[in-house]
Amino acid sequence: MTDLTRLTAAETAAKIASGELTAVAVAEAHLARIEAVDEKVHAFLHVDREGALAQARAVDEKRARGEKLGPLAGVPLALKDVFTTEGIPTTCGSKILEGWIPPYDATLTKRLKEADVVVLGKTNMDEFAMGSSTENSAYGPTGNPWDLTRIPGGSGGGSSASLASFQAPLAVGTDTGGSIRQPAAVTGTVGVKPTYGGVSRFGLVAFSSSLDQGGPCARTVLDAALLHEVIAGHDPLDSTSIDAPVPPVVEAALGGDVRGMRIGVVKEFAGEGYQAGVMQRFSESVELLRELGAEVTEISCPSFDKALAAYYLIAPSECSSNLARFDGLRYGLRTGDDGTRPAEDVTSLTRAEGFGPEVKRRIMLGTYALSSGYYDAYYGSAQKVRTLIKRDFEKAFEQVDVLVSPTTPTTAFPIGERVDDPMAMYLADLCTIPSNLAGNAAMSLPCGLAPEDGLPVGLQIIAPAMKDDRLYKVGAAVEAAFTARWGHPLLEEAPSL
Template identity: 70%
Template structure:
């Protein structure tokens, strides 16, 4: 295996492929070899497609030899979260309910990856139907953090972040409903962006909460993330929430990386009590680097953010209970008959199948959401949560009248150990306290590494938020900060991650 190819950034691979100093088949095979060597430890993937990936790579190589002008990322491999429909490749959403389901169509994001000529290595592990903050709720076993195999890689998209952080893919697709791209990026030392809601098509994304879900890019550098963002973004008539407007100049912003004269706001409500001291220390140091780079920094108050977590955990379960009603065992998915019933009714089969197919976290949220939407409680719970959502959007609007971007730690702590928070769902939910407001308001956010926390030597993340459809600001600030931090560390943070030896068996 050529380890240099798996350590290269997507931008470096794209340049090498364009110059024909390496072939896509070589790059793809190097990553498949890396997966074979280390994914027994990490369990980032649920399904692999080596034949399909190599076939795409061979086609790209043939087109390049023939002198065809190809897109920038043609031939660069990518991993896709198992919540995106992929024609001919299983899509399970980390659930027994969809075990073995092979979609007859591609999600728009996948269609755009294929059109770019990007070999799809496989589908990454996730919390069941994207419900979780640790990837411990996958029906197929947890993904492990490459920095410490006894710790979580974040959730729900822990598989995508771990694949990138363990050099099993240069790029990956995630989805972010309340932080499921940004929080895993923070705890694995990688980069992840939640685009503006509607900036990337949701067609073919198995819905959790339709007003919150957003697909986005995961990578090891800000530029790589921007390159992938540019591929998947843009209007899609198949998605009624898709924004019909030009894609912000994210790649140009990432290449420029300027913050001089930028007004930066530190959100008062997203810090302080409950935040690990080492996480806060790395955040403060990163903010100072922006000041040193010429940014103007001020504290900004968004008082309604205090209620974001409560509002989110009424809106999300409500929408999830509605979206997951389609898994009724009648048309596709798991079908189980009730025991001891000779001639069961459709309702009995449905109940038995949902009982067997859904895990405890999914059941918990369906019950909560159904209750919040029930007669007599709708206005008190779901309706009130939507009013809070409006207040949060107004707080963002006022804040962005004062500053160009907002900053906070991405997550209050570094990666916790497996099992530490499974018994206390509320403790698990608090991991998303800093990321949830962006989903409620639909604004874009990026997380990039801010350093290693002193307490445990594990990665911490810094989050940048921008106004809707100003995703380019995320990349300008992110690239400038990444460059300053790399000068301090002598390279990317992931260059300091422990090497996996390929000897540990996959966790159950």
């Protein structure tokens, strides 16, 4: 019998719709896989076995009644623990929210349920999405299924690891500075940051409101497109939501022809700090695009060199403001409330115990950058750099249809290697941050294994805002060509757990 956990989301949905498989059988297979391997991987913080099986039974009952099923009905999904979920915990990987049960669903959660996607549970993450390795979780790190001693990326390492370990065919992540794409790159999966405002942020616990964006994670480009179509669209509950039709991402993923497309190679994303094997696989990807009929040119975006510095002023500043709500008085952890202490002391003690070192570091950075006398010098200057980066993108997209680069400068590094070196950790997002600052769309997909260590390398594709379909068009072409060259999907080379 076919291993149900190895099917793509598209294959699974088709077999459920035809009656060849039941949604309950698919859910049970994935729950069994979680039980078998997640003790080693630690992709999940909470598994909602009863809820998942109830959702699956509802799908089977709909099919039995002859009701029309959506394109992903009955397909299991792992949800990053930063989206509110009514009735099951949402912790954001933080001790300060341990045990919190939200009274409502995020818009994205609601759309998944309305599409009859089966939510298996909530995945591990860097605390409040702050990190590039999932080591900042208050509940322990997640391992990379390719090598459990290495990181699965961050902040959405639980989502990417659930895919690479075949515990779920689909996952949802959030991308503030690369937290969907960087984990996808180091686990050999597909991750997409949609255009900012393309997917609702209502019910997404905020880290940096002008940068955060939910998006699809999958093992194939088509599966990512199918999920993108489910979760995207205007939401009146989100003031930043774009009131426009969702780009035709599924149609683009089914096409995958890049003949005549203009591809720009970002000059600034190369040089010192880039692993030789990563650059080798990237160069092969560029050559592949030429073979497929694309016109490839080098593009310079000089302001990208300042993106990392600008990001680490803007994001901590917004985090400092957003996390002020976690005061120990309204919900979540409360420490030191003996009935005699003033509220200020309770708040101070709660935040000291509830937040981890990286969150505290960013709160302090942001508070300082926003303080009187420093606002213009730091936060204000960073916003000016952000404008320059947007202009670089605008100039680039006058010349090319999409830009390409490595997703991240290195393959997955060992757990613990960069914990005491924040700057080295931040450099993991060097290539992904500019797209968050500009708000445009970007994707990472596998382009091979680095010869030095046999670990996955990601190719990043960047498109203009609201041209998300271009990502899928290029991604599908590259994926098909590489799969044909390798003779199988890249994940088939991953060691068995």
